[in-house]
Amino acid sequence: MTTGFNRRGFLATTGAVAGGLAFLGPRKLMAQEGGTLRFALSTFPPTFDAWTSGGTAAGTIKLMMHRGLVSYGSDGMLRGELAESWDVDDEGAWVFKLRDATWHDGSPVTAEDVAWTVSEVQKPDSAAYMQGQFARITTVETPDDKTVRMVTAEPLAVLPGWFAHYHMPILKKGEAPDTKIGSGPFMLDKVDRGVSISLKAYDGYYKEGLPKLAGIEATVYADENLRVAALEAGDVDLAEYVPWQAMAQIDENENLRLDGVDGPFMYLTFNGSRAPFDNPLVRRAVAHAIKREDIVQAAFYGRGGALEHLPITEQSEFFNPDLANSWNYDPEKAMALLAEAGYPDGFDCVMLATAQYGMHQSTAEVCQAYLSMVGINATLDLPEWATRVKKGNEGQFDLAVMGTTADNNDPDGLGNVLDGSLPANFSRSYGLETPEISELFAKGRATFDSEERKAIYKQLEEVAIETTPIAGLAWRSQGYGMKASVTGFTNLPGQLTFYSGITLEETVLG
Helix, strand or coil, rough: CCCCHHHHHHHHHHCCCCCCCCCCCHHCCCCCCCCEEEEECCCCCCCCCCCCCCCCHHHHHHHHHHHCEEEEEECCCCCECCEEEEEECCCCCEEEECCCCEECCCCCCHHHHHHHHHHHHHHCCCCCCCCCCCEEEEEEEECCCCCCEEEECCCCCCHHHHHHCCCCCCCCCCCCCCCCCCCEEEEEEEEEECCEEEECCCCCCCCCCCCCCCEEEECCCCHHHHHHHHHHHCCCCEEECCEEEHHHHHHCCCCCCEEEEEEEEEEEECCCCCCCCCCHHHHHHHHHHHHHHHHHHHHHHEEEEECCCCCCCCCCCCHHHHHCCCCCCCCCHHHHHHHHHCCCCEEEEEEEECCCCCHHHHHHHHHHHHHCCCCCCEEECCHHHHHHHHHHCCCCEEEEEEEECCCCCHHHHHHHHHHHCCCCCCCCCCCCCCCHHHHHHHHHHCCCCHHHHHCCCHHHHHHHHHHCEEEEEEEEEEEEEEEEEECCCCCCHHHHHHHHHHHHHHEEEE
C-alpha cells in the first residue's frame, strides 16, 4: 500500500514526538525510598479489564499498572512508552520499535505480545473500548522481537494516538484481560473489593529512577464531601474529582494545592433505537431547550462555561467561531421542532444520570427543569456509577447525562462520543447510527494535511449540529487536590486530564 502522505508534516502540526523519554535520575534514587502515596479514588473500578471502559478511576488504576506503546507527557505531547520510536514505511504501514521492557514477572515485552494484544482487542466480542478503531488494522507483522509492523486498509494518520489511550495497554500474550501482570511502574498487591487497592513499586520498570514512590494505597471515597474532608484532615495525600464547591477552600488552604484544568465537558446522549429520540428533530429540540449557564452555576459553581456546539475549545486550531452558538438556548425554537417532529404536546421519558457524582445529578436536575418548560417530562434515574455504566451500555434509558473528555486533543478524539459506527458504549448515544459523521471521521483520519483536516472537521461539526447525536451542555474545570508537599503529579492539559495518572510514576511525597 502506498499512501503518499507526509508524516513529518503531520507530526509537526500535532506536536507528536517519537521517543523522547526523560530518564529522571539514577535507579538508586527510586522508589523504595519514596514512601506510600495515599490516593483518594472517587469510585471503586467497576472492572479491572484492561481494555474495557470503566471510567476515570478505573483508568487511573490502569495507568499505575500498565503501559501502552505510547502515552502523553505532562506537556500534552505524545511520547514513547513500550515503543521507543514509530514511523510510516514506504508501503504506508506503521512500524513500532520496542524498547527493552519487562513484565511484572520479569519476562521481556516482545513484538508477539503487541500482536496478540491487537488481535484480542479486535475480536467482535472483546468488549474493548478501542475494538471499533482497531478493526481498521488488517495485519500485524512481527519481523523480530522488537519490531511491530501494522498494515491498515487505508492511511491512518492518528493510529499512534490510539495506542496512548489508558484503555489500550499492551498485555502479555495469553493473559486474561483482568491480569495482575502489567509493565507499568506499580504492581497490584492487594484488593479489598469496594474499599481499597494497594500497589507497590516495580523495581524492573524500564524508566531509570522511576517510580519514585514505594507504593500507592488507593482508597475509595465515593462521597465527594468525605473525599475533601479526608484531604483536609491529612488522611490522604492526593484526591481526584475535587467537587467544584470545594475548589475555593482548597485553593485558600496553604497546606493544600489545587491543580485544575478546563477540558472535560457535560453532554446529553440519546437512545436512538426507539422513539422519540430516534428523530433528529427531537434531539435538536432538546439541545435548544436548555439554558447552559444555569448548569455551570448549579453543578460547577461557575468553574466552567456554556457548551453550545461540539466540544472543540477556542484554543484549538479546529475551533469554528461561526458554529460556537449553534445549539443556543431558544425554547420557542425547541417547541417548534417538537411540533414539526409530531410531538406538539411533548412526551414523557426517563433521564439516566448518577447520584454518585454531584455534578451529574445537578446537571440532570437543571436539564429536567428546562425540558419540562417545553413539554418534555423527564423522570430521573440516579443509580450509583457502576449501574449507570451498565444501563448506558445496554441502552436502558431514553436520554442520559454524561461527562467525559475526548480521547485526546485532536478532533478525531471526539469519535468516542460521536461515532455511531463504534460498538455500544455508555459514553455515546445508544443505537444511533451516524453514517455521514462516521465517513467524515474516516476521511479525517486518512488525511495528513492540516488545512484539509480543518475543512473536514468543520463539515463534520455542521452535520453533527444538524443531526444532534449528542447535545453539548457545559465545559467544566477538572481538579486534583493534593498536599502542598506533593510534587511531580501533573493534571494533563485539556482533554487529556483523565490521563493524569501517568504522572504518578514521577510523583514524590515531600
